[in-house]
Amino acid sequence: MKVVNKPVLLLILSLGFSCIAPPVNFPTVPEISFNNLEFVETTDADSLIVTLNFRDAEGDLGLNPREINPPFNELEYQVDNQGTLITYANRPAEAPSYNNRDWIIFPLINNVEVRDTIWVKENPDYYNIFVKFYIKRSGEYTEFRWSDPPYFTTFNGRFPRILSDDRDRAIEGNIRYGMLSLGWNSIFRNDTLRLDLQIQDRQLNRSNLVSTPDFTLAQIRRAR
Numbered sequence: 001m002k003v004v005n006k007p008v009l010l011l012i013l014s015l016g017f018s019c020i021a022p023p024v025n026f027p028t029v030p031e032i033s034f035n036n037l038e039f040v041e042t043t044d045a046d047s048l049i050v051t052l053n054f055r056d057a058e059g060d061l062g063l064n065p066r067e068i069n070p071p072f073n074e075l076e077y078q079v080d081n082q083g084t085l086i087t088y089a090n091r092p093a094e095a096p097s098y099n100n101r102d103w104i105i106f107p108l109i110n111n112v113e114v115r116d117t118i119w120v121k122e123n124p125d126y127y128n129i130f131v132k133f134y135i136k137r138s139g140e141y142t143e144f145r146w147s148d149p150p151y152f153t154t155f156n157g158r159f160p161r162i163l164s165d166d167r168d169r170a171i172e173g174n175i176r177y178g179m180l181s182l183g184w185n186s187i188f189r190n191d192t193l194r195l196d197l198q199i200q201d202r203q204l205n206r207s208n209l210v211s212t213p214d215f216t217l218a219q220i221r222r223a224r
Contacts, residue, residue, distance in 0.1 A: 028057050029206070029207060030205060030206075031207060032055075032198070033053045034212055034213075035174055037195075037220050040222045041185075046185070047179065047180055048178070049178040050212065054173060054175060056171055057170050058169070058201070059167075059168060061161070061199070061202070062160045065160075075120040075126075077109060085118050088103055101122075125200070129158070129177055129197070129200075130198045131196070132195065133146065137191075157179075159177065188216075192215070193214070193216065197211075
């Protein structure tokens, strides 16, 4: 079975406050809380949709698609002690076996195509919303690691800039974040799940961590 996973931002609602100084109770580090969780089935990929409330004193939330220069670059190309790119043919013993997450074929680096297979690692600061999945069995939570075989993927993602300029303004609102997959039902069936989530601002301040209530897909399925 082919499983396609893709995080998609469905909607952002935000309020900007035009004030010289933000309200005293608005945090510099983003603050979030859980709002809602839904499972939506379609004839195509199904959606697991989580809604978070947020507050932030500076309003520096979100990244535009073109914000891919450090520290927001997507990949970190691995090099040896001499600074040479590590290829699959010359990989060290600790390098992973080939998969489409840890290795990239013919990457464009500094506008030059490298015609080889290069070892890469994801830069976590490329993302600004972070999601971990947990399965609950016999009262114990075990992380379901999407980055491990056979999926080699992630449901971390990006949401776009909430404010169109860089002026500091306190904002609050909610983020509705959808994660698409063909495999939700086949992977989790009747499992009891929990999600842990955080967001990050452009100063790389990571928010508090919030957890969803325990749920099964059937419990949060949206009626058609």
